[in-house]
Amino acid sequence: MSISGSAAPGGGLRLAPFRALRYVPERVGSLAAVTSPPYDVVVRPEGQRHLETADPHNVVRLILPSAEPPDGRHLKAASTLSQWQKDGVLALDPSPALYVYEQRDGGHLQRGLIGALRLTPPEERVVLPHEDVMPGPVADRAALMRATAANLEPLLLSYRGGEGPAGRIVEHTVQDAPLLATTTEDGIRHRLWAITDDDAIAAVRDDLSHHQALIADGHHRWATYLRLQAEQNGPSPWDYGLVLLVDTARYPLRVRAIHRVLPQLPVAQALEAARKAFRVRELPHALPQALAALEDAAAEGNAFVLSGDNGFHLLDRPDPDLTALTVPHDRPEAWRRLDATVLHSLLLDRVWEVPDGPEHIQYIHDTEAAVAHAERLGGTAVLIHPVRESVVHELARQGVTMPRKSTSFGPKPASGLVLRSLEPDGTPA
Structure with missing residues (x-):
């Protein structure tokens, strides 16, 4: 078994469509102003303050809530998320979809699929971690997700699909006009499309079922997904987690330290x-x-x-x-x-x-x-x-995790462009 395309155990990757929770452009200053780097990339406190002042609705207020006393942070995030939905700042898309997400950073182009990924036990080795995690951040992310009942930012996963149907559908989709397009202050250009056609979604599902993936970024959030799933008494929306899945045979990731x-x-x-x-x-x-x-x-x-x-x-x-x-x-x-x-x-x-x-x-x-x-x-x-990507993959195949925070794969998905509510209307189709 490998992440190079051979059949994975447990049915492989299962990516489900969902109704994304997204900013309503008319209700915010700009889409760029409400985005943020992933929570663990934001430099605190300087970078956090900068984002909070960029727009009153910047997603950093959800992913890194500030409150006194500190124990109230997660409840504040939940209250903020609820209020933004009531005010029409955030709204669910009308239909479940898989989303094609594109990032252009200078000459580097990355495209992938955002969806709700079915969680699988570690022993099935469908999703391979390559770094250890710390209990503190997992506990913090779990408390935040419980309070908000939402996946607020996607993990970055990589797989190698090559010429499979999923890749062809991604390339076909980007020929249409995107749902959104924005350029963040770091100069990265972002575009997003929705795939709602049942046949296309089925073809992606069947293709991905033969693959496994490597966690490129988001080990603590993946561990959080698994913890929250284990807390449920039966099938639930917590059986899925929000991910961006990139075919690195087509779009190699960058590895930084x-x-x-x-x-x-x-x-x-x-x-x-x-x-x-x-x-x-x-x-x-x-x-x-x-x-x-x-x-x-x-x-x-x-x-x-x-x-x-x-x-x-x-x-x-x-x-x-x-x-x-x-x-x-x-x-x-x-x-x-x-x-x-x-x-x-x-x-x-x-x-x-x-x-x-x-x-x-x-x-x-x-x-x-x-x-x-x-x-x-x-x-x-x-x-x-930076460590070489080949070393990361080889250790992951052996089931050996690297010391935490050993690598930074990217570009990382911008937080704030696609959120997933775990309330009934936001569950996978």
Whole structure:
């Protein structure tokens, strides 16, 4: 069994149409102004405040609600969602549909299908995770989904369909006028179409039933879907979860790194301790040159760039004996060589003794934002080189999960363009 197109167990992927909950363009300033990056990509608090002020109806008020006391956040999101529906800001589409979603980022084009995916037990290996999850974010997302009775943003899944019927239907659909088109402030252009034809939906369903998928982005939300499904007493809308499914045989995803910011560890202290385990060199004071040096060093072995003191410092050539002593031996060699593995096992746990909690380790996708955030906090940004996609796929096939936040596949779907209500009118057809 593989994600390259062979038949998957348990009937493979089952993508159902649903009535999307979408913004009514006439009731908001612009569709771009109400969108947000996924909840775990928003840089807090600066990025969250920026989105909240972009439009009073920005979806960040649902996916990252603010409230005092904090325990009221999820109820506030539920109240906001309900009020927006009453006010006609959000409305259900008239008919169940699968949705073709397109993103253009410069010369990069990505198209996929948004639908309600039937959840399957992990042992059936229809949907393959590649990263571990943390209990805190899963509990938080579960509380939010319970309160709102909604999937507020789609996961990103990849599969390899090639010349199958689903891909042909996607290409045929985009010849028509889209339901919506907008360009977000990051320059990415978004378009959305609805597939409502029963024959087309049936052809997509039959095609996908022969495939399995890799979770490209959204491991915590997938774990949340499974937790909430397990809480039900029988068949229910919670048996499905909102996903964007991209055929990477047609539209390869980009793989980027997720950087760490250690707000309570000053760079000078981090460098002094790191010299016990790594070669440390100062780099030119420019981010592009620092990243180029990281790329060269990562081709030879584990390497990281530290920043936060208005400079850049390269860590490479880790001590092999200390690495062997600290990295667990119960995983494949490819896992043991991962930068994220060495970072957490050797640097964070052993050398720096940084506790594994959100107040000590923050995960930021954007490189410039990570550096700026560390400088504001007086902490350390640890910049990582992206892992190869082939390594991710191979470990997933073996059932081996990578350290959490090891990769960032994209472009990620914009939150706010398609929501799924779990109330009766929004359930899969």
